[in-house]
Amino acid sequence: MKALLPNRRGRFFGVTLLSAIAAGAMIGVPAIAAAAPADVAGSAASVTPVTTAESGASGADGGVDAASCVAGMSPHLVRLTGSDGDPVRNPVLLVHGWLSTAMPESEAGPRPVTTSTGIANSPFSRPVEWSSDGDPAVDLRSLQERLSELPDTTVFAFDYSSMAALWVGHTATAPALAGVIDCLAAESGDTVDIVAHSMGGLALRYALGGSNEGVASHVGQVITVATPNEGSQVASAVSILGDATQSLFSSASLLAQIAVPAIVGICNREMESDARVGCDIPPSVRTVFAVAGDGGQALRAGSAELSSVPEWPSSVKVHAIAGDYRIHVTAGLVPPEIFTALRDAAGVFGLDVRPALDEEIEAGDGIVEVSSATADADSSFIARCDVTVELTTTEGSATFGDLTERFGGIPPLAGPCAHDRLFENDDVARDIVATLGASRG
Incomplete structure (x- = not known):
């Protein structure tokens, strides 16, 4: 095997x-x-x-x-x-x-x-x-x-x-x-x-x-x-x-x-x-x-x-x-309010300022990866389940908090694609x- x-x-x-x-x-x-x-x-x-x-x-x-x-x-x-x-x-x-x-x-x-x-x-x-x-x-x-x-x-x-x-x-x-x-x-x-x-x-x-x-x-x-x-x-x-x-x-x-x-x-x-x-x-x-x-x-x-x-x-x-959690995480290296101001100012000149971190994590079901769960089938x-965690704005932080409240925890250990909760999907x-x-x- x-x-x-x-x-x-x-x-x-x-x-x-x-x-x-x-x-x-x-x-x-x-x-x-x-x-x-x-x-x-x-x-x-x-x-x-x-x-x-x-x-x-x-x-x-x-x-x-x-x-x-x-x-x-x-x-x-x-x-x-x-x-x-x-x-x-x-x-x-x-x-x-x-x-x-x-x-x-x-x-x-x-x-x-x-x-x-x-x-x-x-x-x-x-x-x-x-x-x-x-x-x-x-x-x-x-x-x-x-x-x-x-x-x-x-x-x-x-x-x-x-x-x-x-x-x-x-x-x-x-x-x-x-x-x-x-x-x-x-x-x-x-x-x-x-x-x-x-x-x-x-x-x-x-x-x-x-x-x-x-x-x-x-x-x-x-x-x-x-x-x-x-x-x-x-x-x-x-x-x-x-x-x-x-x-x-x-x-x-x-x-x-x-x-x-x-x-x-x-x-x-x-x-x-x-x-x-x-x-x-x-x-x-x-x-x-x-x-x-x-x-x-x-x-x-x-x-x-x-x-x-x-x-x-x-x-x-x-x-x-x-279960296939795709967790998109973005975060800046400056405080959220400063990043927002910089992004708005750059937009006046047609520039697109992105956060320092822009990453998608393939987390499977939090316990088992997709390739392992589907092997030999x-x-x-x-x-x-696509989840976005935006850490550069206060609105983004609120979104993460909403996910926690809805799913009874933080993905990928909670929610509809989590290992122990797939039957609740x-x-x-x-x-x-x-x-x-x-x-x-």
Whole structure:
């Protein structure tokens, strides 16, 4: 598999972004980069893979018993439409991503999910808010609701949130996912359409590859959303930031050098035991900590784990969706009022005075670049969001403030093209439904 090395602009953007996030973590990134690798490896190695036959009930021929396998797949398989015992027809399976869940907020884990602690609730169940141009959406139904209204369709979710902090190639996640696909195909007599978010797309590649080649014959349309096929720019930036600040951290007090790695190590061990309950800290800091773990380190561009991810089987058609933030930043090297006066004066003589900085940043979805999200796909849909940040006038600053208020944060980590919020983009939800409809003729 081709490795994606972060370009200079992407690296600068990622380091700047992660510097802000990590500032509240006691300059803990160097400790993150070195936090207990032996423990991480040991945690992954202790997991016993589940084979397809073991993950569900077996029939007389050793295959999946369609009459009982759906109940036997609990808690991995969550039925989102209909009731237990209802026929399964044209199944659609939703697969969540890293540090996430397929459960609605009220069912996401033993602790309440809030804006300050815990993992995010299911991205598939969130109401749609915007279109890619930033305008409010007219249709506010979640993707889950829209899929449930497809004719003769049963919607399920595959939930691996208890293992969602670990690398999907080192756990029972992929074999369990393969078992779920086999089960739904046997139960329905149809192929299974799959929508996978972020690292869920990599879990699916593992489930369909290796020793599970036969599973691919049970798969219909695959749609990946923001899957880091060639790595994550943020995961790479954290490592770069860690290297850059290593010397600074080494000059800290002995207490800090001992305490910070210990805190990070404890937090990661909790998340690797169960990603739903580990570390009662704000999600942004929690994510930075998690980059030190098995899953986070594997998501760096060029990692050995990414290079070993199986190719998509030739029989499977993959449609990839990516978020594409284009952030146009302009700024002058003089105060805004002086720049405005100079520009107006130059205009009298027909001269066009431009700000000292006039740059467009290609930020992807803030976590994954477009080229990584669309790699190896047969077709793609790019949700592009153009944002202008004008720093040379007070009007421009007000525009930036308006974006923050509308999107609940600063792009590219917020708004309709952000990694964790793509399912709140009406254009994305419509494309998924249309793609599934087209694949069924």
